[in-house]
Amino acid sequence: MIKSSEYSPHSRKLILLYTAPAMIVMALVVIYPFLYNIVLSFSNMNLTHFRDWSLKGFGNFRMVLADSTFWYFLWKTCLWTVLNLIFHVSIGVFLALILNKGIKGKSVYRILLILPWAVPQYITALTWRGMFNAEYGTINLLLERFLGLHVSWLSTEWGAFTACLITNIWLGFPFMMIVALGGLQSISDSYYEAAEIEGANSWQKFWGITMPLLKPVMVPAIILGVIWTFNNFNVVWLVSNGGEPSDTTHILVSWVYKAAFTYFRLGYAAAFSMIIFTILFIFSWRFIKSSRAVENIYG
Amino acid sequence: MRNQISKPRDLSLKGKIGAYVILTLFSLFAIYPILCVFSISIRPGDKLLSKSLAIIPDQATFISYYRLFTEQPFLKWMMNSIIISIAVTLIGVCLAATAGYSFSRFKFKGRQASLLAIITTQMFPVTMLLLPMFIMLIKLGLYDSYLGLIIAYSATALPFTIWQMKGFYDTIPYSLEEAAMIDGAGPVYSFWRIVLPLALPALAITALFSFMSAWSEYLVAAVLLQNQDLYTLPIGLKQFTSNMEVAWGLYSAAALLVSIPVVVLFLFLSRWLISGLTLGSIKG
Numbered sequence: 001m002i003k004s005s006e007y008s009p010h011s012r013k014l015i016l017l018y019t020a021p022a023m024i025v026m027a028l029v030v031i032y033p034f035l036y037n038i039v040l041s042f043s044n045m046n047l048t049h050f051r052d053w054s055l056k057g058f059g060n061f062r063m064v065l066a067d068s069t070f071w072y073f074l075w076k077t078c079l080w081t082v083l084n085l086i087f088h089v090s091i092g093v094f095l096a097l098i099l100n101k102g103i104k105g106k107s108v109y110r111i112l113l114i115l116p117w118a119v120p121q122y123i124t125a126l127t128w129r130g131m132f133n134a135e136y137g138t139i140n141l142l143l144e145r146f147l148g149l150h151v152s153w154l155s156t157e158w159g160a161f162t163a164c165l166i167t168n169i170w171l172g173f174p175f176m177m178i179v180a181l182g183g184l185q186s187i188s189d190s191y192y193e194a195a196e197i198e199g200a201n202s203w204q205k206f207w208g209i210t211m212p213l214l215k216p217v218m219v220p221a222i223i224l225g226v227i228w229t230f231n232n233f234n235v236v237w238l239v240s241n242g243g244e245p246s247d248t249t250h251i252l253v254s255w256v257y258k259a260a261f262t263y264f265r266l267g268y269a270a271a272f273s274m275i276i277f278t279i280l281f282i283f284s285w286r287f288i289k290s291s292r293a294v295e296n297i298y299g
Numbered sequence: 300m301r302n303q304i305s306k307p308r309d310l311s312l313k314g315k316i317g318a319y320v321i322l323t324l325f326s327l328f329a330i331y332p333i334l335c336v337f338s339i340s341i342r343p344g345d346k347l348l349s350k351s352l353a354i355i356p357d358q359a360t361f362i363s364y365y366r367l368f369t370e371q372p373f374l375k376w377m378m379n380s381i382i383i384s385i386a387v388t389l390i391g392v393c394l395a396a397t398a399g400y401s402f403s404r405f406k407f408k409g410r411q412a413s414l415l416a417i418i419t420t421q422m423f424p425v426t427m428l429l430l431p432m433f434i435m436l437i438k439l440g441l442y443d444s445y446l447g448l449i450i451a452y453s454a455t456a457l458p459f460t461i462w463q464m465k466g467f468y469d470t471i472p473y474s475l476e477e478a479a480m481i482d483g484a485g486p487v488y489s490f491w492r493i494v495l496p497l498a499l500p501a502l503a504i505t506a507l508f509s510f511m512s513a514w515s516e517y518l519v520a521a522v523l524l525q526n527q528d529l530y531t532l533p534i535g536l537k538q539f540t541s542n543m544e545v546a547w548g549l550y551s552a553a554a555l556l557v558s559i560p561v562v563v564l565f566l567f568l569s570r571w572l573i574s575g576l577t578l579g580s581i582k583g
Contacts, residue, residue, distance in 0.1 A: 014486055015405045022398035022457065023413070025390070029454045030420055033431035040431060095325060098318045101310050111566055112326040115333065118565035120515030122533050123554045126540050127332055130339075130547065136348045138335050145352065170332070178569070224421070231424050233518060238537075253424045260430050261522050273427040280422040 040270035053267070060271030069255070070272075074279075077230060077251040080165065084229045087169045089222060092176025093214070099177075100184040110181075117174035125238035128167040129154070132239070160240045160249040168235045176221060183217030184210070223287055230280055233257065252276050340364070340551035348547075363548035364556075373553060375528070376535040383445060383531060384513040387452045391460060391509030396502060398457075399464025400490060404473070414465075417458045425518055433522055443525045451519050456512040460505040467501035468494065500571035507564055514561060532557050 041060055045053035064070050095113060099106050116124065131138045132153040143149040153159045191209045200208065233253045240249035243258060250258070253276065260269035310318060334354050341359040342349065349356065367373045401407075402414060432451050433442070441447035471494060479489040495502070517533035524530060536557065539550035 018401035022394040036431035
């Protein structure tokens with residue numbers, strides 16, 4: 001990092017030159033729609049009031065919060081996020097620990113294990129939907145062949161939820177693995193050698209050295225993971241084909257998408273989006289503050 | 300994993316076997332769905348709904364690939380996707396390369412706030428921007444057009460790519476630029492001729508992520524496109540799945556063709572992604 005004084009004759013112009021293009025685009029396609037969304041959330045806009053809409057105060061917010069389905073899907077979204085993150089982080093860190101050992105062929109394994117991240121998300125979701133097909137899907141064929149089980153994945157509420165969960169675990173663990181691997185590679189061997197001399201066992205080394213040194217790398221990744229998973233629309237929407245069976249397989253984002261673009265309750269959906277954003281915003285900043293990750297991220 | 304000898308990265312024989320078993324199991328988990336797609340894509344038309352678990356089916360054929368190009372508007376979808384993705388990539392690379400540089404090199408008022416605001420946009424649920432965008436594009440007459448979709452996509456990847464570029468620039472020593480400037484190079488010249496060439500790996504990743512944000516996007520396109528002639532690949536592929544019994548083979552063939560280029564690029568570039576991600580998140 002250099003101080004602006006070193007560039008002084010040009011710096012103001014330069015900063016503007018480099019920053020302005022991105023900021024103008026962000027202002028037009030992110031900030032303006034964001035403000036517009038706030039206005040909409042206080043309006044009665046829907047298909048019958050598309051041009052002649054008017055502001056009507058907090059009605060939409062009250063309507064969302066008074067609806068029991070909101071609380072049900074909030075609970076489901078939290079469950080969805082927590083379960084996903086547990087699997088992503090534990091599988092990711094576990095595989096990274098193994099890959100970080102002196103193993104032959106680890107670059108091949110690394111490539112194989114990173115594949116799910118590389119495949120376009122919508123293809124992953126549509127493919128797994130096919131695999132969960134009760135009659136001809138691979139999952140049930142395997143289960144029947146080897147365990148004699150037949151699961152109706154996509155036609156029951158929790159079957160569909162589990163199907164979405166498995167799909168998302170598949171596509172999400174490589175990210176955590178790569179982040180953890182990067183963190184592990186930056187831990188110097190000398191810590192472990194010192195611990196060895198002190199007579200520490202593997203368990204003590206893991207909790208005493210690996211975990212604390214991995215934490216600054218993992219915390220930002222986990223925060224991002226929570227945000228992405230909480231809002232992960234593609235998997236839930238495409239695996240359950242828009243919330244099947246009968247609009248039970250939703251998380252908050254997919255539910256509000258339905259309200260907006262199937263029922264065109266635009267003001268209501270705008271307020272709903274604001275509520276989702278507020279939940280995530282409060283959570284993220286509390287989490288960042290309590291884990292003191294700010295210093296790590298923002299130096 | 301116990302009884303480690305001398306070097307901390309070595310494993311005992313038992314540990315090694317365990318490690319290979321676990322890695323192999325998870326690798327199978329990772330590639331099995333891809334093998335399934337491949338398997339279905341080469342099934343003959345009357346065996347699409349087979350209950351066999353063999354990866355290479357009897358009477359394997361490439362008929363699905365052939366039908367994809369001859370009977371379906373697959374090429375048209377691909378052209379649409381390519382046009383939109385390239386436009387989005389060009390915009391994304393230019394913006395991230397410059398903004399990332401300024402966040403890495405200059406200290407200015409609002410720098411911290413801007414970086415935080417960029418992160419905050421990640422918390423928006425997709426409808427938060429899509430809904431106003433949908434209404435805005437209708438009012439501007441850009442609904443159901445290439446341009447509308449390109450506008451909607453232009454900022455999707457920016458938060459990630461700006462951070463990624465900034466993290467990479469942070470690793471390029473400033474002394475290189477200073478040396479050039481002592482030799483009389485202006486700041487723009489030194490950015491263009493010295494920093495950017497060194498940042499090629501990060502630029503490649505930025506390009507890839509910008510490209511993928513348009514190439515692999517379904518939800519926004521589903522809302523903003525009506526005209527069948529403008530359909531992008533994700534919308535087209537989704538159509539196949541709504542009639543799975545008939546189009547299973549077509550879907551699988553298309554899914555492979557659409558994924559292979561981006562997967563190969565991703566694997567090739569992932570080496571740099573690693574350094575970028577960790578450095579970007581640890582260093583300020």
